[in-house]
Amino acid sequence: MFKGIKVIGFDADDTLWVNETYFREAEAAFGNLLAPYETLNTIDQELFKIEIANLSMYGYGIKSFVLSMIETAVKLSNYGVDAGTVEKILELGKEMLSKPVELLPGVEKVLQELSPKYRLILLTKGDLLDQQRKLEKSNLFKYFHHIEVMTEKEEEDYSRVLNHLDIKPSEFLMVGNSLKSDIVPLINLKSNAIHVPFHTTWIHEQVTEEVKNNSTHTTVSQLEDILNLIP
Template identity: 60%
Template sequence: MFTMEIPSIKVIAFDADDTLWVNETFFRKAEEDFCELVSAYLPKEEANKLLFEIEMQNLGLYGYGIKPFTLSLIEAAIKITNGNMDIALVETLIERGKKMLQEPVELIDGIEETLEYLSKKYRLVMATKGDLLDQERKLIKSGLEKYFHHIEIVSDKTEKQYQKLVDHLDIDKSEFLMVGNSLKSDILPVLNIGAYAFHIPFHTTWVHEVYNGTIDHPNFKSLTHSKELLHYL
């Protein structure tokens, strides 16, 4: 069953959203609700496309997370209705954003048992991007904080950010393993700096995070469940 030699791993970093706990499902539901709310002005498919375009335009300014998403919902609604929407629609979108921020944290199946086992053998790190306050809130509510040696919340995941993390942890890149659900954010940048990366896909992926290429790299492994990590570590 062991097909990859990892002789020197000291630190394992885990992505948060859709690796430790469910996240993307809430965004997809909010998108569906938004498209329904503005369907009298624009067909749902076109409304969804416009919303995504606005999210991409705002990404460099707002970053990732529920609060930036809520602002993009409001901006999209203004554009779709040519500024003629009822103020009640704005209130509805704001309340939708607040509701997302208060959703219970649902752990990914098997992740706590995996973290508990690995934390006895390795230093574990939570490495995620997004809104600092929201990610800290979810971590505390999740009950997983006790397993992590270090928490890293950044505005985006790039090769530079991963290299800074490796340097901060005072380890060599060959001693670092990243585990996450996004090939684009969690896997490719890590492989590019010469570290290890294991992919555990989530059933729903944001369009912006989709990577359609293939990965053929000696430091890469694709899994289906977090407990499969225990076969290799």
């Protein structure tokens, strides 16, 4: 049971709505497009390598993902990829950006029950325009006192947000699906965190077993379970 909590933060992608599933589907389609040039395993590995190298320049989100796919296609085809294939890669990105916002089970109920008792804030990574689009389509704006699209979710990034909003770490609870981004940084700040796993996680967001075992966080099987842990 969490006591003394005044503010609850929620991650967005794969905590409130489906996100990573669409990336995995796009990766599979991208692999088929590049099948004439390389094996699927090599395509996946090279794409991931280029995505990580580009994070400091492009940040997170679908647009960054599309640019990395195009760069991967150019590299693996040895500059032989045709304009038609590049166009299809761009279409993959547009399809992702036009996906409906699919709320995960229990989201509306949880926010409805907690918003009268706590100050709720949304802390998410990604492309600003795309995250705003998803928020508008989700109809969840009304539950949040503050919304922050963060470049990164390291300890210093959370400290900056908590200080700006005048929130004591001990009075803050973060809820999210990523141990690396939503849970471990808050635990290190002596704050509180609840992990709600999603069925698929981007490799970049995965942590070692040692980190999992050493983190003093709470894990629930579904978002609605947090209502049993918060007074």
